[in-house]
Amino acid sequence: MIVRVLFLFIGFGLAVAGGVTLIAFLNLLTMGHTAVDYFHFVVHRPESYLFVGGLLLMWLSLYFPSI
Template sequence: MVRLFFLLTGFGFAVIGGISVIAYLNMLPAGNGVAEYLLFISGRIECYLLPAGILSIWLGIYITGNRDENHFS
């Protein structure tokens, strides 16, 4: 159940962060360079949700519970 929580919460965070990163891509046609874009999104809190969500998804997939994984033997 904890794994499902990490997976779904991480997915939600990754979606929110990914949409924010993509939405701020509109700065590039406005005349800003890639360096300014990266500097800008590094200062935005909502953009940090993308790596946090990816980490949470990874934890939800790869963490193990208290049960023995070799229960078939």
């Protein structure tokens, strides 16, 4: 049980860190870049994978308690 809560908190922290950077990178749109440029830039940044990894950790800790 404590391992699940630990994974939940770690996943939440990673998702918050990744989500904040994704929102911060939205400033590229105000500087004249297109949405395609934004998506291409975000896909190649490691911070975007923090968001996905955090969501995955939270999902696993909530829906698969036996892991």
